[in-house]
Amino acid sequence: xxxxxxxxxxxxxxVQRHGGMSTRLLQILREVQDHFTWLPPxxxxxxxxxxxxxxxxxxxxxxxxxxxxxxPRGFYDILFSDNITDRMLGSRELLHYLCERLDMEINxxxxxxxxxxxxxxxxxxxDQGPAALVNGYALTxxxxxxxxxxxxLVNSRTPLTEWPREFFEVTSNIRRADILLGRHFADGAAxxxxxxxxxxxxxxxxxxxxxxxxxxxxxxxxxKWISCRGAPGDVKYVVCNADxxxxxxxxxxxxxxxxADLVFEGMxxxxxxxxxxxxxxxxxxxxxxLLEALKATLLRRREVGLLGEAILGDPGFQFDIxxxxxxxxxxxxxxxxxxxxxxxKHGVPRIRPPFPTTHGYxxxxxxxxxxxxxxxxxxxxxEGGAWFASRGTAESKxxxxxxxxxxxxxxxxxEYPFGVTVRRVLEDCGARDAQGIQMAGPAGHMISARQFDRxxxxxxxxxxxSFMVFDQSRDILDGIRNFTHFFVHESCGxxxxxxxxxxxxxxxxxxxxxxxxxxxDLEEMRKLGRIMQVACxxxxxxxxxxxxxxxLDQFPESWERRLRSTAYEPAFDLNAALEEAxxxxxxxxxxAYLSGQDLLIGAMP
Amino acid sequence: xxxxxxxxxxxxxxxFRDGQTVxxxxxxxxxxxxxxxxxPEFAPHGSCRVCLVKVNGRVxxxxxxxxxxxxxxxxxxxxxxxxxxxxLQMLFVEGNHVCPACxxxxxxxxxxxxxxxxxxxxxxxxxYPRRSVDASHPEAVIDFNRCILCELCVRASRExxxxxxxxxxxRGINARLVVNTPSGKLGATDFSVGDKAAQVCPTGAILxxxxxxxxxxxxxxxxxxxxxxxxxxxxxxxxxxGRRHD
Numbered sequence: 074x075x076x077x078x079x080x081x082x083x084x085x086x087x088v089q090r091h092g093g094m095s096t097r098l099l100q101i102l103r104e105v106q107d108h109f110t111w112l113p114p115x116x117x118x119x120x121x122x123x124x125x126x127x128x129x130x131x132x133x134x135x136x137x138x139x140x141x142x143x144x145p146r147g148f149y150d151i152l153f154s155d156n157i158t159d160r161m162l163g164s165r166e167l168l169h170y171l172c173e174r175l176d177m178e179i180n181x182x183x184x185x186x187x188x189x190x191x192x193x194x195x196x197x198x199x200d201q202g203p204a205a206l207v208n209g210y211a212l213t214x215x216x217x218x219x220x221x222x223x224x225x226l227v228n229s230r231t232p233l234t235e236w237p238r239e240f241f242e243v244t245s246n247i248r249r250a251d252i253l254l255g256r257h258f259a260d261g262a263a264x265x266x267x268x269x270x271x272x273x274x275x276x277x278x279x280x281x282x283x284x285x286x287x288x289x290x291x292x293x294x295x296x297k298w299i300s301c302r303g304a305p306g307d308v309k310y311v312v313c314n315a316d317x318x319x320x321x322x323x324x325x326x327x328x329x330x331x332x333a334d335l336v337f338e339g340m341x342x343x344x345x346x347x348x349x350x351x352x353x354x355x356x357x358x359x360x361x362x363l364l365e366a367l368k369a370t371l372l373r374r375r376e377v378g379l380l381g382e383a384i385l386g387d388p389g390f391q392f393d394i395x396x397x398x399x400x401x402x403x404x405x406x407x408x409x410x411x412x413x414x415x416x417x418k419h420g421v422p423r424i425r426p427p428f429p430t431t432h433g434y435x436x437x438x439x440x441x442x443x444x445x446x447x448x449x450x451x452x453x454x455x456e457g458g459a460w461f462a463s464r465g466t467a468e469s470k471x472x473x474x475x476x477x478x479x480x481x482x483x484x485x486x487x488e489y490p491f492g493v494t495v496r497r498v499l500e501d502c503g504a505r506d507a508q509g510i511q512m513a514g515p516a517g518h519m520i521s522a523r524q525f526d527r528x529x530x531x532x533x534x535x536x537x538x539s540f541m542v543f544d545q546s547r548d549i550l551d552g553i554r555n556f557t558h559f560f561v562h563e564s565c566g567x568x569x570x571x572x573x574x575x576x577x578x579x580x581x582x583x584x585x586x587x588x589x590x591x592x593x594d595l596e597e598m599r600k601l602g603r604i605m606q607v608a609c610x611x612x613x614x615x616x617x618x619x620x621x622x623x624x625l626d627q628f629p630e631s632w633e634r635r636l637r638s639t640a641y642e643p644a645f646d647l648n649a650a651l652e653e654a655x656x657x658x659x660x661x662x663x664x665a666y667l668s669g670q671d672l673l674i675g676a677m678p
Numbered sequence: 679x680x681x682x683x684x685x686x687x688x689x690x691x692x693x694f695r696d697g698q699t700v701x702x703x704x705x706x707x708x709x710x711x712x713x714x715x716x717x718p719e720f721a722p723h724g725s726c727r728v729c730l731v732k733v734n735g736r737v738x739x740x741x742x743x744x745x746x747x748x749x750x751x752x753x754x755x756x757x758x759x760x761x762x763x764x765x766l767q768m769l770f771v772e773g774n775h776v777c778p779a780c781x782x783x784x785x786x787x788x789x790x791x792x793x794x795x796x797x798x799x800x801x802x803x804x805x806y807p808r809r810s811v812d813a814s815h816p817e818a819v820i821d822f823n824r825c826i827l828c829e830l831c832v833r834a835s836r837e838x839x840x841x842x843x844x845x846x847x848x849r850g851i852n853a854r855l856v857v858n859t860p861s862g863k864l865g866a867t868d869f870s871v872g873d874k875a876a877q878v879c880p881t882g883a884i885l886x887x888x889x890x891x892x893x894x895x896x897x898x899x900x901x902x903x904x905x906x907x908x909x910x911x912x913x914x915x916x917x918x919x920g921r922r923h924d
Contacts (some may be wrong), residue, residue, distance in 0.1 A: 566853030
C-alpha cells in the first residue's frame, strides 16, 4: 500500500514538472522510465490519471517508441547501434563477445535483471563506431578491452556517473569547413539584423539565397516561411527537426554539439519573421547526451537577452525554445509525424494536405526546418542572400554538410559547396578503393563507381548528408539486407504497403542473400518495390525499396552470383519446417536434415 | 449561375461540392472506387491504400485527395489494378484469412474487393502470425486472425458509440488490434451488438454469435453480383445481407 502511494506520488511530481500538459506525454514517459527502468502497467494508469487522458492513449504512446519498454528491462540497458557502418567496424562480433562475457543471450534481459543487451537503429556515431547506447547515453569506439571494462562495471553495479568519461566521448571530426562551419558568427547578429531591417527584408534575403531544406527534401525554405507568415492566426510555431534518424548521417549531431547557438539563433530569427513566440527542438533520443548542454545554452541565451521576453531589449520580440526528446522512431523525422510526436502522440504521419505551414503543431501554422537549414538561415540574415547564393549550383545554392563513414581513412563532417562530385569527396576522405556509395542513407540511392562523376546537388544527387562508402572487399548485399531490416523495424505500421511490404522485401532479400533465390525472386523484388514506391502513405515506405532497386540496377552481379540455377525456388523451407520435429525427438544428427539432393530425389515419381 | 465544378474520372465527368474528396464525389456520382478502410460515415483514414487512383498522373489515395476542378483521375487502368492486387495480397498473407472456413465468406468486403481487383491467389509467402480468438463476450466473437487494421471499429466505438473499446497498438508489422481493458477481453467491456462498432467490420474479424450461416452460401451478398454493383456490406441492412441494423 505504502509502495503504491509512493509510486503515485513520484508520477504526480513528474507530471507536475511538465505542467500537467498532455503534449508532454512522451517526455513524461521517458522520465517515468528513467525512474523505474521500464513502464509497469500501473505507472501508465497513474500517468493517465494525473494527465486526465485515457489510459489507452498512454499505452498507444508507450508501445510505439522503441526506447519505451512495457516489459521489464535491465538496470543497465545496452543497445548496439546496428547500422551497416557499425557492422563494418566489427559490431556484430563485439555484440556476441559482450553477451558471452555477461553470460546472456542477445535481445534478452539477464536472469538477475541487472542488464539487457540488444540492438537499435543507427545511433549517429558512424565516424566513431562501433557504437552503442547505455541507458540512452552514447558509447563510442567500442572494442574488446572497453567491453571487458563495461562487463566489470555492470557486474559491480557501478553507477553510470562513475563510468570512465572517455567511454562517452563524442568527437566532432570536422574535416572540411566552408561558409557554414568555417566563418565566425557573433551571437545575436542575425537577431540584430532582423530588428534593424525588418522581417520583409530578411525574407527577401532568404529568397535571394535560394536556401532549400537541408534535411534532404529540398523544399525552398523562404517559401515555407512566407506561407507560414501569411497563414491566418496569432499563434504560430517554429520547429527544429533534430530527429536525425537516417542511418549514416550525423551532421546535425555536430551542429547541435558545436554550433547550438547558431541553430537557436536561426530558430529565433524564424520566430520573429513568421510571428511565432514558441519554438521546439525535436532531438532524437539517441542524442540524449546533448540535452544538458543544450539546456545550458538556452539558459545563457535567456540571460544575455537573446531568448525569452524582450529579446535585445525590444519588448515586442518574444521567443523561447523548448527541447523535446524523441524515443527511437525514425518515422518521426517525417515532419507531420514529428508534429504528432511533439503533441505527445505516437508518430504516424498525417494526411497531407493540409501542410504544417497552415496546420502544424496543435493545428497552428508551423515552420518545420532541419537543423542545418536554421543554421544557414542565421548566417544568411547577417551576410545576405547573395553571399550565400554565390556558392553552389543553379538550383542548389550554398553548401552542404556531408557525414562520411564506412571504408575511408578520414570519416567525419565535410562541408562542400553544392555541385561537388562524388569522386572529389572520395579523394578528400581517403576512400581509395570504393565499390559503391549509399548516398543519403537507406532512403536515398546506391551508386556504383560508374557514377562517381555525378554531382551532389538537387539537380543530380540530392542528399540529407549521409554518405556511406563500401570498398571492394565488401559484399554490397550485406548492406542491402541490413537496410531492409532497418525499414521493417522503423515502419510505423499505419499503411498496408509499408507495414507488410517492408517485411516481404526483407524476406525476399534474405532468401537470395542466403543462396535460396532464383531469377524469379529478383523480378518479384522489382515488382514489390515499384508498388511500395507509389502506394505508401509517406516517404518512409516510398523510399524503403530504394536500396534494393538501385543495387539490382547498379550491382546486378552481386545478386546474380547468389542465384540458384532453377527458375523457381519455393519460399517454403522443408528443413526449417522440420525444426520442431527435431526438437521434439531430440535429434540433431546429419540424418535429421534434408539436403537439396534429397529433396530432388524425393520429388521424383 | 455558374456550373457545378467537376473533374474527369476514367473519361466520365464527376461533379463535386467544395470540400469533397475524389472518393466522396465519385461515390455520390455512383462510380465505384475499391476501398476498405474508407466508410462514408467516417472521416477518411487513408491507411489501406486500396483506393489509389492517378490524379493528373500521380498516384494518390482517392479517399484523402481533395477534388479539384479539371483534375484528370484514372482508376480502372491495369497499372492501378496491379498495385491494388498487390495490396490485397499483402493483406491476405499478413493475417490468417481462410475463406472457406469463415462465416463471412460471400458477405466479406475484403473477399469481394479481392475478387473485384482480380486477385486469384495470395501470391506472397504467408506470414502465418499467431493470433487469438476472443469469445469472452456473450454476443460477439473477435477473430484477430482476420483483422486488417482498417480501424473502423476503433473509430466507430470512439466516435459514434462513445465507448472507446478498441485500439491499434504497437508499431510496424507488430501493430495489432486490442480491446481496451486490462484483460484485453471483449467480455469485460460494455460492447453490445447494437453498437456501430459491431456493424462496420469489412472482414469476419467481428462476428455476432448465434447468427451463423443464416443466409446459405450461394445466396450471400457478393455471391451473384460484384461489390461495385452491390455496395459495401457495412452500408447495407441486415435484411439485404449486410451488417447494418435497421
